[in-house]
Amino acid sequence: MNDTSNNKNMIFFLISCMVLLFGYQYFIGGKQQKAAEVARAAAAASSSSMSAGLLPAPVHLTRPQALAQSPRVAIDTPSLKGSIALKGAMIDDLYLTKYKQTTEKNSPNVELLSPAGTDNAFYVDQGFSTQNLPNAPTINTVWTLASGTALSVGHPVVLTYDTGAGLKFTRTLSIDENYMISEQDQVANTGPQPVALAPYAQVVRYGVPADAAKGSYVHEGAIATFSEKPGQYITKQSRYHDLAEGKKTLNDSTTGGWFGITDKYWMTAVIPDQKLDAKFTVQNRGDKQKPVFATGYMAANAVTVQPGQVWSTSSHVFAGAKQDDMMRAYAKVLHLPRFEYSLDWGSLEIITHPFFQLLSWLYKMVGNYGLAILCLTVIVKLAFYPLAQRSYEQMTKMKHVQQRLQPKLDAIKKRFPDDQQKQQEATMQLYQEEKVNPMAGLGGCLPMLLQVPVFICLVKVLQMDIGLRHAPFFGWIHDLSAPDPLTLMNLFGLIPYNPSAVPLIGTFLGGPLHIGPVAILYGISMWASQNFTPMTGIDPTQKRMMAFMPLIMVFFFSQLAIGLMIYYFWSNLLTMLQQYIIMRRMKVDNPIDELIARITGKTEKKKAA
Template sequence: MTPNKTADNRNMFLFIALSMVILFGYQFFVLNPQMEKEQAAREKAAAAASADPATPNMPGVSGGAIVITREQAVARTPRIPIETPSLKGSLSLTGARFDDLFLTKYEETLDKNSPNVELFRPEGAQHAYYAESGWLGQNIAGLPNASTQWTLVSGDKLSVGKNVVLGYDNGAGLRFERTYAIDENYMITVTEKVINVSGVPVTLAPYANIVRDGVPESLGKNQILHEGAVGSFSKDASGTAYTRPELKFHSWEKDAKKKDFKQDSTGGWMGITDKYWLASVIPAQNKAVHAAMKATPKGNGEFIYQVGYVANPVTLKPGTQISETHHLFAGAKVSSILEGYQKSLGLPNFTWAIDWGFLWFLTQPMFWVLDQLYQFMGNFGLAILGLTVVVKLIFYPLAHKSYESMTKMKMLQPKVEELKKKYEGDAQKMQIEMMNMYQKEKVNPMTGCLPMLLQIPVFYALYKVLFVTIEMRHAPFFGYINDLSARDPSTIFNLFGLIPYDPATVPLIGSILGGPLHIGIVAILYGFTMWLTQGMNPPAPDPIQRKIFAFMPLMFTFIMAPFAVGLLIYWTWSNVLTIAQQYSIMHRLKVENPIDTFIGKFRKPTAETTQTATVTATAGDDDGKVIKGEVISGGTTAAGTKRSRKKKDV
């Protein structure tokens, strides 16, 4: 081994050894003490919370085995019917729970016999989901719980303008009364009253709770959408600054710091959300509460999710009564409805139950414009097209500059190829000459890229709006597209519906034909517009890159095909507008483009575009003689028009 190599190896091993010493030293002397300190602080806070009677814990929950159907679970307890323009179901007199609720304005599918969307279901059925409330206290017997049988005091049905009052006497001097009121949308008002006739003071703390016993595996899997616990809590007693925790299904329960989340707050709200639906408990906005979001393991790989709050305890003297009011939201996340409750009840960030994302400053205004267009046009698909046009108009000057720069780059492509051949093997010299050429022609390659990069957040925000808002769900467009939120129902494997069979039912390969290979009309149009857009741009300098780019339209056709057809329509229409803008620039500058090339194949020569002349020798001819018997025909070639030389008698 040479001395130089020996020294290099020695230096390499020395570098590795020093790196390991620094790494383990930092771990031992910095990170470990810091982690121990944080762990001690968490344990101290937990001990203080459990020892302080002013911060009672949330009531425990238990997930029972799945032994009965939903219908059986509903039938086993006496109930009060719920019926409003937006909700139907029943209130259980056992435990006074909201555990049977459907959304009457939404169906599970587009089938005419499809059931309404289910929100709540009783305990005992698979994936039970319910809301409950009540009182907590230490060493107080007979407090109402999940098995308490309440008595109907007044009302026979909970509906708009018709309240229901339930009562319960614990037999130990405490009388409980609960009044329910409901509006025409999704807000339920619950008023709890306790009367103390026991002769001794009692200390009670009101609570409200949302419980979900496991969730389908599909929930919480989408990376662009939040599904799980959500809320808005004040950071301090002033109630002016708020924090918005989001604990996602299938990750919330695995994080030791999140699975038992606690937050003191003045007012606020907390709930469990799906893509389109929300169940949330809302305390009085001037009340100090101890909020919690818990994920409790059931022992079978599933978890019980619990979101709610406990208010500060109140001492009730003999012969007195106390009353507490809270709200329960159970319904669809319609932006206008959430905004209305946010204003009327003073709720902080209630519209954020919709996952507007980190680009909220773009997504929320975009949705407002989209909603206005929808109200005007009456068709959500047309509203998508209109919003895309609005976005394109806003970015027109910027995009125009970008496309003009790319067009000039394409004009210079033949000269670039000449430089590559001339300076083959000398990359540095070629780059210098290319920069000189760009400077001479007043072309800046970066001008074509930067405006496009600035538009990426806007297009992502528009995609986010269309993905998360409920207005696109089951919204029809035209023709065979009757749900913009679903994938394109047409497929190439039955000639887009001309052959009456479902490829997904084909034995052995049906799951493939109806899955990854399910390519519809709109997906094909999207792939075509992407290919045409690429044809408008300057080709990549590297041959391998050119082959990769040529394959991308086909690849993205398969990638995008499973997306909601409304999103595909947006992407396709956006590509069409981009192509139109690029074509207008390229046609004006007489630069070759796929559209003019295609049209030129069907266009007959005219007197304006064809010239015929006798060609004589010029100074560059070899013999200075007239070239007899030949005529050159052709016109301007700035846009790539071919020149031809053909024989003709003179």
């Protein structure tokens, strides 16, 4: 294989990486005829109750104004602070105390949930769908705080509501030191008639979050895990932008599972009793311009509470940061199917998760995520060194064979200058006579292709790992999860302003022109890596494409997290070092030795000799 084939392999490898990177009737029964009729009526009303009656119209309140609309019970734990609205018993006011909004010293905590009525309302609504029940609890019902003063670890609170018509609702809430709220609902019927009701829970969010990326490599939007078959669960995702356009909505049945709205690092999810037969939905209840995302569940079969009977059910709400070890612990202890897949591992989870664990371990060893990224890249390069060496050896052998046969190949072209078919036939005959396999050169490309899944998984890990959020490195790098703060547009920090905040053109300045020093270093390293082996014998079109590729990639990658850019830059340097070692071992001329020779003057001495 000549240099043309080698460079075609490299082009194919680069294009493959880019393409691959930026490349899922219910039945109601009853024991008594009268109770069954009541249950069917309640179930029929459940869908409309969940989609319409439970969503208050936005009134554009400020957060303090919205919080003042209802008496509240405080939430105070090491991980969460906020409150529960007694009006509707809604969980709608939460801050994550261990995470700040920015890297500034006095930055406020991350706001997770916001009450109904605000422009960015985001809340959990839980209740019961009923049919013709006097004074049934609704979103406007004010519950009574019967026990406790604030919801904290080891100190539950009890909320009650009495309809005054022989039905009493009791909700007991407890919380752990992390992000899981446990609920126990009890309904006591002291009236003369049976009552049918269907428990429901939903997560509601108004509008697409400002920081939600349309083409993000990590899922942001609705997520649902449900039973496709008895005991077999699947997880489906619907991005914010897809749902806003009316795409990827879900309406199905399940036994157990969980349903939520997730961002890159945070998630809010409602979790039913895992034995509950339910209907669930993922949809946009607004329109494209003003979407209202809602995902949740409702009991498929309304429960009939007979006179004198007390019925109860349990559920959970998760609201917080998606930490891998914690999610897996919840999945095991609470028997939550696929709860660890709240983190977007992608289709190559078998590779992505070990890399995630390795990066976390390296961080514990070196104490800095930037250094951990450098160490992880070295480990990956060392693991693939034998493949890289074999690849280069195979391509070099084919190159020598090609050079030996080149005079005969040129003669074939002269013999059939205008007949491509005869040229190919004669070339294949020559290969047969010389016992050369023209496909053997592809063996040199195969090791590179084997690295593509690993490359994709590394990128996934670096974009989803919450540990990189606000993690500093050295110098001006204070957040490995954010783009480079120094750009051409602010003269690399000499002008103290954010280019993306400029009116009218801020999106452009903070987008394609967000070129920082690390992106420039990456472009230089890519150019140097390409030119490590001179590109001789390639056609002008390929040569132009390869020449402009580093510049294109600088613009293309400049908006990525700086931690990812550091990985790309460091990976290119290691690739060149790896190539240099292989070429030295094979005694092949290389640009580094030639440069050293020119500097030391050995080239002239050799020529003089």
